Amino acid sequence: MVRTEKKRSRQERLVREIGKNPFLKDDELAKRLKVSVATVRLDRTELGIGEYRERVRDVAKTKANGVNDCGEVLDFNMYHDGISVLNTLDAAVFDGGTVIKGQAMYGYAENLAMSVINARSALVRVANIKYLKEVHRGDRLVAKYEVMRIKNNEYVVWVRIKKDMTEMFRAKFNLSVMDERDS
Amino acid sequence: MVRTEKKRSRQERLVREIGKNPFLKDDELAKRLKVSVATVRLDRTELGIGEYRERVRDVAKTKANGVNDCGEVLDFNMYHDGISVLNTLDAAVFDGGTVIKGQAMYGYAENLAMSVINARSALVRVANIKYLKEVHRGDRLVAKYEVMRIKNNEYVVWVRIKKDMTEMFRAKFNLSVMDERDS
DNA sequence: TTGTTCTTATGACCTACTCATAAATACGAT
DNA sequence: ATCGTATTTATGAGTAGGTCATAAGAACAA
Numbered sequence: 001m002v003r004t005e006k007k008r009s010r011q012e013r014l015v016r017e018i019g020k021n022p023f024l025k026d027d028e029l030a031k032r033l034k035v036s037v038a039t040v041r042l043d044r045t046e047l048g049i050g051e052y053r054e055r056v057r058d059v060a061k062t063k064a065n066g067v068n069d070c071g072e073v074l075d076f077n078m079y080h081d082g083i084s085v086l087n088t089l090d091a092a093v094f095d096g097g098t099v100i101k102g103q104a105m106y107g108y109a110e111n112l113a114m115s116v117i118n119a120r121s122a123l124v125r126v127a128n129i130k131y132l133k134e135v136h137r138g139d140r141l142v143a144k145y146e147v148m149r150i151k152n153n154e155y156v157v158w159v160r161i162k163k164d165m166t167e168m169f170r171a172k173f174n175l176s177v178m179d180e181r182d183s
Numbered sequence: 184m185v186r187t188e189k190k191r192s193r194q195e196r197l198v199r200e201i202g203k204n205p206f207l208k209d210d211e212l213a214k215r216l217k218v219s220v221a222t223v224r225l226d227r228t229e230l231g232i233g234e235y236r237e238r239v240r241d242v243a244k245t246k247a248n249g250v251n252d253c254g255e256v257l258d259f260n261m262y263h264d265g266i267s268v269l270n271t272l273d274a275a276v277f278d279g280g281t282v283i284k285g286q287a288m289y290g291y292a293e294n295l296a297m298s299v300i301n302a303r304s305a306l307v308r309v310a311n312i313k314y315l316k317e318v319h320r321g322d323r324l325v326a327k328y329e330v331m332r333i334k335n336n337e338y339v340v341w342v343r344i345k346k347d348m349t350e351m352f353r354a355k356f357n358l359s360v361m362d363e364r365d366s
Numbered sequence: 367t368t369g370t371t372c373t374t375a376t377g378a379c380c381t382a383c384t385c386a387t388a389a390a391t392a393c394g395a396t
Numbered sequence: 397a398t399c400g401t402a403t404t405t406a407t408g409a410g411t412a413g414g415t416c417a418t419a420a421g422a423a424c425a426a
Contacts, residue, residue, distance in 0.1 A: 007372070023244070025413065036374050041414085051414055053236060053381090059243035061206070102307040103290040110286050123317065124285040129310035189392095190403070208382070219405050224384080234383055236412090 010035065011043050022055040069108065070115045071143065081146040082116050086161070088139050098137040105135060105161070109171040112145045113157040119177045125154075126174040133168045135161075141168065153177050193218065194226050202321050203281065205238040252291065253298045254326065264329040265299050269344070271322050281320040288318060288344070292354040295328040296340040302360045308337075309357040316351045318344075324351065336360050 010033055017024060017032060026044075030037045044051070050058075071084035091104035106129060114122050135141065142162050149156040153176045161169040193216055200207060200215060209227075213220045227234070233241070254267035274287035289312060297305050318324065325345050332339040336359045344352040 023240075027413090038374050038376095039372085042373080045415090053239075053413070056236075056243045057206075057239050060239045101293075102310070103286065103293050106289045106293075106310070107286040110284075110289075124312070124314050126314070127285070127289070127310070127312035129307070129312065131307050131309070134306060210382090221405050222403085225404080228384090236382070 007043075011047055014040070014043050015047060015049070018049060018055070022059055023052070025052045070111055071108075071141075076116070078118055079116070079147055079150070081144070082112070084112060084143045084145075086141040086143055088135065088137055088141060091137065093137050100135040100137060100139075102129075102131060105131065105169050106171070108143065109145075109159040109161070109169065110173065112143055112159050113171070113173040113175060116145050116147055116157060117155045117175060117177060119175070122155075122175040122177045124173055124175055126172075128172045130170040131168075132170065133163075133166065135163070135168050139163050139168075148172075190226075194230055197223070197226050198230060198232070199321070201232060201238070205242055206235070208235045253295055254291075254324075259299075261301055262299070262330055262333070264327070265295070267295060267326045267328075269324040269326055271318065271320055271324060274320060276320050283318040283320060283322075285312075285314055288314065288352050289354070291326065292328075292342040292344070292352065293356065295326055295342050296354070296356040296358060299328050299330055299340060300338045300358060300360060302358070305338075305358040305360045307356055307358055311355045313353040314351075315353065316346075316349065318346070318351050322346050322351075331355075 013033060014029065017029060024032075026037050026040045029040045033040065043049075049055075069086070071086040074083040074085060076082040086108055088100055088104075091108075092101045093099060093104075094101060106127075109129075110124060110127070113124075140163065143159060144162075145157060145159045147155055147157050155173075155175045155177070157173045157175060159169075159171045159173070160167060196216060197212065200212060207215075209220050209223045212223045216223065232238075252269070254269040257266040257268060259265040269291055271283055271287075274291075275284045276282060276287075277284060289310075292312075293307060293310070296307075323346065326342060327345075328340060328342040330338055330340050338356075338358045338360070340356045340358060342352075342354045342356070343350060
């Protein structure tokens with residue numbers, strides 16, 4: 001039988017620590033968990049968590065493409081509308097706190113808007129954004145997006161984001177398409 | 184007399200290559216520039232460009248905090264206005280290309296707006312964004328930002344971004360302050 | 367006490383560098 | 397053509413932050 005208790009809870013902490021701050025090296029993690037570096041490495045491999053440099057590189061890669069995430073898509077009708085659940089765990093927050101930055105919310109919304117008009121890359125012409133409530137890291141957000149108008153290559157897309165039935169965020173984008181996906 | 188011609192143009196190419204793709208290691212750069220790895224390293228140090236791991240880490244850090252960059256601040260009057268030069272080398276671009284995503288431009292603008300009202304973290308209430316021209320990685324942008332109105336804790340800030348006298352981007356933010364800096 | 371799981375330590379090897387040094391090469395000016 | 401300097405390339409030692417294999421020690425359950 002596996003002793004698990006100490007080990008399991010430590011590994012949970014490990015995941016949380018790295019989740020909160022991917023920029024921790026093994027020796028730092030070892031200090032925090034009060035175990036040896038060797039143990040941290042063992043735990044990491046057991047949990048399939050890569051080394052510092054890989055973690056940092058992965059964060060950097062997603063950054064290079066901006067927020068690039070349409071969440072878990074629950075419903076989707078191309079050129080019409082869609083519903084997604086957003087995971088806010090890796091969104092940018094204000095220093096130390098849990099309040100998610102506007103720019104992260106904007107990024108999500110822009111992405112959803114582009115996805116629904118099937119554009120790998122659309123130029124946003126105009127965006128009108130309304131932040132109704134503070135969003136916190138970990139909030140489970142539901143986004144509804146809808147194409148409101150199409151005129152030539154110009155689309156108007158609305159994105160509305162709720163948490164527990166309460167509207168948190170609203171955006172209207174005017175987009176013009178440069179490039180269609182799989183066409 | 185410095186021979187410069189070959190060297191200078193190669194170093195320019197180096198900057199461009201790394202600008203386009205910060206995830207290039209010295210050996211890859213050496214292949215592209217058809218010189219030895221040693222030369223690439225020399226060029227990098229002459230140009231003050233850090234090594235692969237630093238570059239990647241920097242990209243990752245800015246991602247973790249969102250765009251967190253007020254550029255080179257040329258002029259600044261707290262609660263009034265400011266002028267910055269933005270470096271677009273690490274901004275998010277569309278897949279493979281050099282066109283900078285709207286969300287990156289938004290991020291810059293949001294930051295500038297917050298900096299001018301001296302807020303570490305301000306809630307954006309409303310944002311109106313107009314993208315006038317495509318911005319490309321490497322473009323040298325000049326941003327002017329200005330507090331237009333203050334009412335209680337509510338600020339209205341305009342941000343205008345130009346490249347070579349041409350306006351590329353315009354944003355109006357309604358912000359409300361949560362927390363003053365060094366107060 | 368024994369058997370098993372966990373933890374820690376050790377040493378060899380890896381990548382993608384830096385830094386110092388030296389040799390080879392290229393080119394401009396005389 | 398040759399000298400002097402700039403530039404390029406190579407070499408070897410050292411670094412951080414790891415991997416991997418191996419083995420010894422500690423903790424615990426039966």
